[in-house]
Each structure stands twice: as structure tokens, then as C-alpha cells.
Amino acid sequence: MTGSGVGHAGATMKVIKTAFSFLLFILAITDAVKAKENTTAPVEEVPQTNDTEAPLVVKSTFHMHLQGDVFEDTCSIIPFRPDTLHACNYNTSNPLVIIIHGWTMNGLMEDWVLRMASALKTRLGHVNVLINDWRPLAFQAYPVAAKNSRQVGLDVARLLQWLEETTQLSMDKVHLIGYSLGAHAAGFAGSHLKKPRKLGRITGLDPAAPHFEGVPAFDRLSPDDAKFVDVVHTFSKTGIGLAIGIRQPVGHADFYPNGGSVQPGCQGTDIYNLYQFGLQGLPRTIKCAHQRSVHLFTDSLLNTDQQMTAFRCRDDAAFDKGLCLDCKKNRCNVLGYGVRKVHTRGTKGLYLKTGPQTPFRVYHYQVKVMLINLIEPVDASVSISVTGTKGESTYQTVTLSHEYAENTTYSTLIAVGLELGELQALRLRWEGEPTTTSWWRRFTTFMGRSRSWESTELSVARIRLKSGENQEKTWFCGQTGNITHLKPSEEQEFVRCQDARRKRRASFTSSLPLQTHKHMQEQESVKTSVN
Numbered sequence: 407m408t409g410s411g412v413g414h415a416g417a418t419m420k421v422i423k424t425a426f427s428f429l430l431f432i433l434a435i436t437d438a439v440k441a442k443e444n445t446t447a448p449v450e451e452v453p454q455t456n457d458t459e460a461p462l463v464v465k466s467t468f469h470m471h472l473q474g475d476v477f478e479d480t481c482s483i484i485p486f487r488p489d490t491l492h493a494c495n496y497n498t499s500n501p502l503v504i505i506i507h508g509w510t511m512n513g514l515m516e517d518w519v520l521r522m523a524s525a526l527k528t529r530l531g532h533v534n535v536l537i538n539d540w541r542p543l544a545f546q547a548y549p550v551a552a553k554n555s556r557q558v559g560l561d562v563a564r565l566l567q568w569l570e571e572t573t574q575l576s577m578d579k580v581h582l583i584g585y586s587l588g589a590h591a592a593g594f595a596g597s598h599l600k601k602p603r604k605l606g607r608i609t610g611l612d613p614a615a616p617h618f619e620g621v622p623a624f625d626r627l628s629p630d631d632a633k634f635v636d637v638v639h640t641f642s643k644t645g646i647g648l649a650i651g652i653r654q655p656v657g658h659a660d661f662y663p664n665g666g667s668v669q670p671g672c673q674g675t676d677i678y679n680l681y682q683f684g685l686q687g688l689p690r691t692i693k694c695a696h697q698r699s700v701h702l703f704t705d706s707l708l709n710t711d712q713q714m715t716a717f718r719c720r721d722d723a724a725f726d727k728g729l730c731l732d733c734k735k736n737r738c739n740v741l742g743y744g745v746r747k748v749h750t751r752g753t754k755g756l757y758l759k760t761g762p763q764t765p766f767r768v769y770h771y772q773v774k775v776m777l778i779n780l781i782e783p784v785d786a787s788v789s790i791s792v793t794g795t796k797g798e799s800t801y802q803t804v805t806l807s808h809e810y811a812e813n814t815t816y817s818t819l820i821a822v823g824l825e826l827g828e829l830q831a832l833r834l835r836w837e838g839e840p841t842t843t844s845w846w847r848r849f850t851t852f853m854g855r856s857r858s859w860e861s862t863e864l865s866v867a868r869i870r871l872k873s874g875e876n877q878e879k880t881w882f883c884g885q886t887g888n889i890t891h892l893k894p895s896e897e898q899e900f901v902r903c904q905d906a907r908r909k910r911r912a913s914f915t916s917s918l919p920l921q922t923h924k925h926m927q928e929q930e931s932v933k934t935s936v937n
Contacts (some may be wrong), residue, residue: 464485464561464564464565465540465542465543465557465558465561466538466539466540466542466543466557466558466561467482467484467538467539467540468482468483468484468485468504468536468537468538468539468565469481469482469483469536469537469539470482470483470494470495470496470534470535470536470537471520471523471524471526471527471535471536471537472494472495473524473527474520474524475517475520475521475524476520477515477519477520477537480537481493481494481495482494483496483536485561485564485565485568486568488572491572491573496534496573497532497534498573498574498575499532500532500533500534501530501533501534501579501580501581502533502534502536502569502575502579502580502581503526503530503533503534503535503536503580503581503582503583504535504536504537504538504562504565504580504581504582504583504592505519505522505523505535505536505537505538505583505584505588506538506540506558506562506582506583506584506585506588506589506591506592507519507537507538507539507540507541507544507585507586507588508544508584508585508586508587508588508589508614509544509548509551509552509586509587509614510541510544510545512545513541513545514541515537515539515541518585518697518700518701518704519537520537521704522583522700522703522704522707523535523537525704525707525708526707528707528708529707529708529710529743538558538561538562538588538591540554540557540558540561540591543555543557543558544587548616549617551587552587552590552614552616552617552618555587555588555590555591555594556591556594558588558591558594558595559590559591559592559593559594559595559596559597559598560594560595560598561595562582562591562592562595563594563595563596563598563599566580566595566599566605567599570603577599577603577604577605577606578606578633579606580605580606580607581605581606581607581608581609582595582596582605582607582608582609582632583608583609583611583703584608584609584610584611584613584627585611585612585697585699585700586611586612586613586614586650586651586696587614588611589608589610589611589612589613589614589627589637590610590613590614590618590626590627592608592609592610592627592631593608593610593626593627593628593631593635593656594631595631596608596630596631596632597624597630597631604632604633605631605632605633606632606633606634607632607633607634607635607636607747608627608631608632608634608635608636608657609635609636609637609638609703610627610635610636610637610638610656610657611637611638611699611700611703612638612639612640612641612642612650612651612652612696612697612698612699612700613626613627613637613639613651613652613656614650614651614652615642615649615650615651615652615653616650618652619649619652619653619654620654626652626656627656627657628656628657629656629657629658633747634658634659634747634749635656635657635658635659636657636658636659636660636661636745637655637656637657637659637660637661638661638663638699638702638703638741639651639652639653639660639661639662639663639666639699639755640663640664640666640667640669640695640696640697640698640699640702641666641667641668641669641692641695641696641698641699642662642666642667643665643666643667648692650692650695650696651666651696651699653666655753655755658747658748658749658750659739659745659748659750659756660755660756661716661739661741661755661756661757661758662716662722662755662756662757662758663698663702663714663716663741663757663758663759663760663766664758664759664760665722665725665726665757666722666755667695668695669694669695669698669760669762670760670761670762671694671762671763672694672695672698701764701766702714702741702742702760702766703742703743705742705764705765705766706740706741706742706743706744707742707743708764709764709765709767710744712765712766712767713740713741713742713744713767714740714741714742714758714760714766714767715738715739715740715741715758715770715874715875716738716739716740716741716756716757716758717730717731717732717733717737717738717756717757717758717770717874718730718732718736718737718738718739718750718754718755718756718757719754719755719756719757720754721755722757725757725819726818726819727807727817727818727819728771728772728773728774728817728818728819729772729817730757731770731771731772731819731872731873731874731877732877733874733877736748736750738756738874739756741756741758758770759819759821761823768821768822768823769821769822769823769824769825769826769873769874769875770819770820770821770873770874770875771792771819771820771821771822771871771872771873771874772817772818772819772870772871772872772874773790773804773806773817773818773819773820773869773870773871774815774816774817774869774870774871774872775788775806775815775816775817775834775866775869776814776815776816776866776867776868776869776870777806777814777816777864777865777866777867778814778865778867778889779865785805785806785807785808786805786806786816786836786864787803787804787805787806787836787837788803788804788805788806788834788835788836788837789801789802789803789804789834789835789837790802790804790818790820790832790833790834790835791832791833792820792822792826792829792831792832792833792871793826793829793830793831793832793833794825794826794827794828794829794830795826795827795828795830796824796825796826796827797824797825797826797827798826799820799822799823799824799826801833801835802820802821803837804818804819804820805818806818829871829880829902830901830902831882831899831900831901831902832869832871832882832899832900832901833897833898833899833900834866834869834892834897834898834899834900835895835896835897835898836864836892836893836894836895836896837894837895862893862894863891863892863893864891864892864893865889865890865891865892866884866889866890866891866892866898866900867888867889867890868881868882868883868903869881869882869883869900870882880902881902881903882900882901882902882903883900883901883902883903884898884900885899885900885901
């Protein structure tokens with residue numbers, strides 16, 4: 407790209423960032439006006455306190471989910487009123503899950519809350535599911551709602567303390583699930599409980615970033631707030647620098663589906679929503695990726711046979727190269743309700759790919775390609791399709807990246823939306839000119855000859871696929887010889903290496919004279935008897 411091209415792209419990016427900043431500013435003003443016009447009286451910013459011995463005033467409400475998907479069907483539990491527990495059929499023997507919603511731009515209870523509550527009852531059966539309704543505190547300009555999340559945490563802590571005294575509730579049996587600002591509210595609730603008591607689990611679903619990214623642990627959700635904290639990041643960064651969800655690890659297990667940024671199925675909504683709905687389309691675009699964390703968690707409750715495996719990795723770039731599909735020493739885990747409560751050291755996150763809709767599970771494969779006759783590393787774009795006993799994947803275009811400087815192995819990652827079964831064959835097509843083109847010129851100069859691009863080729867020795875889900879490794883070889891020569895836009899099929907060797911051997915022996923073939927059979931018989 408020329409210098410002027412780079413400058414133009416930079417200017418365009420700056421304009422886009424400015425436009426989004428302006429839109430967010432307008433949205434904040436719009437919501438502040440809506441809050442004043444709301445029939446519910448606006449709530450002032452609450453004092454920031456960590457003292458649970460303050461006057462026992464609860465400013466948010468709690469509703470027990472019994473059945474159905476309508477919020478009006480829930481039953482109100484009023485802290486310090488034991489009769490409401492009996493009226494709502496609260497079972498003191500069951501564990502407790504509390505769902506905490508986030509900032510609201512319209513003052514309505516979102517549908518996902520009731521769907522998640524129903525999924526929890528379906529999956530667990532004997533459980534008390536409460537919904538923390540803090541809409542009067544959340545239906546404010548965002549900075550005010552963010553500060554009000556501290557009051558919500560205090561409200562939840564006071565409820566739990568009361569239940570502990572009234573019903574002998576053990577904090578080990580408490581699971582808080584918070585979305586966006588609700589994730590930090592859950593963290594504040596956990597921090598209010600005095601040692602040695604500690605919540606059993608907090609799940610943070612794309613915890614909000616503005617006012618929380620980079621602050622000390624006591625000012626946000628952190629691993630200190632419960633015995634186990636798992637976090638799902640789905641909208642923590644974008645190409646234009648817009649971040650709604652927090653990027654930094656804030657739990658014992660931090661999951662980054664699809665790199666933790668824009669999610670599959672959400673990319674195409676941007677322009678359409680802004681064109682179709684104008685300013686009101688921006689929340690729809692943001693919500694798609696931000697709220698994907700909620701849908702992934704709910705999916706894990708309902709599709710128990712489609713659990714999503716994630717793999718510990720230093721970043722999403724290394725994961726996309728296929729370098730992290732290892733489950734040894736707790737390097738992989740399950741996203742969602744069934745997460746293994748493993749505490750690991752370091753700040754590495756857990757990465758995975760997902761599909762665009764439920765069930766979101768995909769199958770991960772590390773692809774390693776051994777190339778020969780290269781003078782220097784090359785990033786080649788190839789399309790790959792894999793066939794197994796249960797089906798065949800569509801072609802995926804990926805980039806083969808150089809793994810180690812001292813060898814000729816190149817790797818990448820492919821994600822397949824269906825279970826393939828036992829792998830049988832692989833088709834490889836080289837797409838166009840590689841990113842680094844000088845390697846071929848140097849190679850041809852070294853060999854003392856010059857050839858056109860169309861006559862170049864990649865020399866493939868072997869290909870290995872490793873399944874992330876079952877950790878099995880399968881080697882693939884060319885069908886015609888030890889080396890397969892791949893030219894631009896040309897497709898070659900590779901089969902399991904033992905099948906390829908068997909086919910080549912059969913082809914070789916069938917072409918031999920009858921006497922020679924008979925001699926080889928006799929030699930093989932002798933080897934067998936000796937063994």
C-alpha cells in the first residue's frame with residue numbers, strides 16, 4: 407500500500423471512531439432525558455460504601471422464578487419478610503442462583519433473563535432462581551447506572567445475609583450470574599461478605615468496560631469475590647477501537663469466544679441496523695455481540711450434549727494459528743454452566759470458536775502442513791475441506807503460518823460446525839499468490855532458473871490434523887508419492903497415511919512381473935514367521 411493509501415485509511419478510521427464516540431454521547435444524553443420522563447422516579451446516585459452494617463435499606467427488588475417466560479409471573483421476595491419466602495415456595499434445601507441484569511436503555515426487563523431462569527430450572531431441577539430487578543437504578547445515564555451497581559451489590563449481599571440467618575443458607579450454595587454492569591454488581595456483592603464466608607461462584611457475562619477497565623480489583627469484578635469466578639468476554643474490542651465489554655482477565659477462568667470481539671452472525675447487522683433504524687440501530691448492533699455471552703451460557707444449560715471446549719492460549723492470534731489445542735495440565739475447559747472449577751496461574755485466557763446460532767458448539771482442528779524446498783518462511787493462503795465417517799466440512803480459507811524458525815512445519819486452525827467422526831481424507835487448494843512473494847524469486851535464483859508465478863508450486867510432504875475435542879492426531883499423505891506438488895488454484899486430495907502407503911504399494915506390486923511379485927510375497931511370509 408502506498409503512503410497516501412495508508413494516510414487515507416488512517417483518516418477514515420479516525421472519522422469512524424469520532425462518529426461512534428459522537429453516537430455514544432448522543433445515546434447517553436437521550437437516555438438521561440428518557441430517565442427523567444419515565445414514570446418511575448429517578449434514583450439519585452447512591453453513596454459508595456462497603457459497610458454492610460449500614461441501615462438495612464434495599465433499593466432493588468428480588469423475584470423468584472417459578473415457571474413461564476413472563477416477568478409478571480414471578481413471585482416477589484422481600485428481604486426481612488419471611489412470609490414472602492413461604493408465599494413463593496422458597497425451598498431452603500435447594501441451592502440459590504441469582505440473575506442480575508445490566509444497564510437498560512428502555513426500562514424494560516429483557517427476554518433473555520426469563521429464558522435463562524427457565525433454562526436453569528430445566529437443567530438443575532431443584533434450585534431456587536431469583537431475578538434481581540434494579541431497573542430504576544439502571545435506567546439512568548450510563549455513568550450514574552455504573553455507580554449504582556455498587557448499591558445493587560449491597561442489596562444482594564443484604565439479601566444473602568438475611569437468608570443465611572433465616573434459612574441457614576450456605577454461601578457455598580450461592581451462584582450469582584451477572585451481565586454487563588450486573589457482573590460488577592455481583593462482584594460488589596461478593597466483596598461485602600466478611601471472611602471466612604465466600605460465595606460459591608460468580609459468572610460474569612461480558613462485564614462492562616467503561617469505568618471498570620484497568621481499575622483496581624476492589625472497584626470491579628475480580629477473582630477475590632467468590633471461590634470461583636468464570637467470565638465470558640464477547641465484545642471486548644473491535645477494529646474501530648469500540649469496547650463495550652472488559653478485555654482484561656477478571657476471573658479464575660476467562661473465556662474469549664472468537665477472540666472476545668465481534669461474534670459470528672453479528673458482523674452483517676452493523677450497516678443494516680444503522681440504515682434501517684438510524685440512531686436506534688446502534689444499540690442493536692452493539693447488543694448482538696455484547697449479549698452473545700448470555701446466549702452462550704444459556705446454550706450450555708440446554709444443550710448438555712453440545713458443550714463448548716475452550717483452550718488456554720496467550721492471545722487470539724496464536725490461537726488462530728492452531729498453536730493451543732492442548733488439554734494437558736488443565737489447558738482446556740468447558741464454557742458455561744459445566745465449567746471445571748480449576749484455578750490456574752497467569753493471565754492467559756481460554757479461547758474457542760463458536761457458530762452463529764444455537765447450538766453454538768464447533769469442532770476445532772489444528773492443521774500442520776510440512777512443506778519442503780523453501781528458502782525462507784512463507785504465509786500461504788489455502789482452502790481446506792475435511793471428510794470423516796460422519797460427514798464432510800465445507801471449504802475454509804485459512805493462512806498457513808510458520809510455527810518455528812528451525813523447521814518447515816506450518817500450522818493453522820479450522821473450526822467445523824458438524825461432527826466428522828473418524829477422519830478419512832483432506833482436500834487442499836492453494837489460493838493465489840502467498841503474502842510473502844520474494845521467497846520464490848530467491849528460490850529460483852538459487853536454483854539458477856526463473857519461472858513464472860503460474861509454474862510455482864508448494865511441495866507438501868505430510869499433513870497432520872489434531873482434534874481439540876478428543877486430542878486425537880491423524881496423519882495425511884498424498885496418494886501418488888511421498889511428495890505432493892501443489893500449484894496455484896490446484897486442488898489435491900490427501901488420505902490417511904497408512905491408506906496412502908497401502909494404495910501405492912498395491913499399485914507398485916501390480917505393475918511388477920509375476921515372478922518378482924511372487925518373490926516379494928515369499929519374503930513377506932518369511933518376515934511374518936520370524937516375527
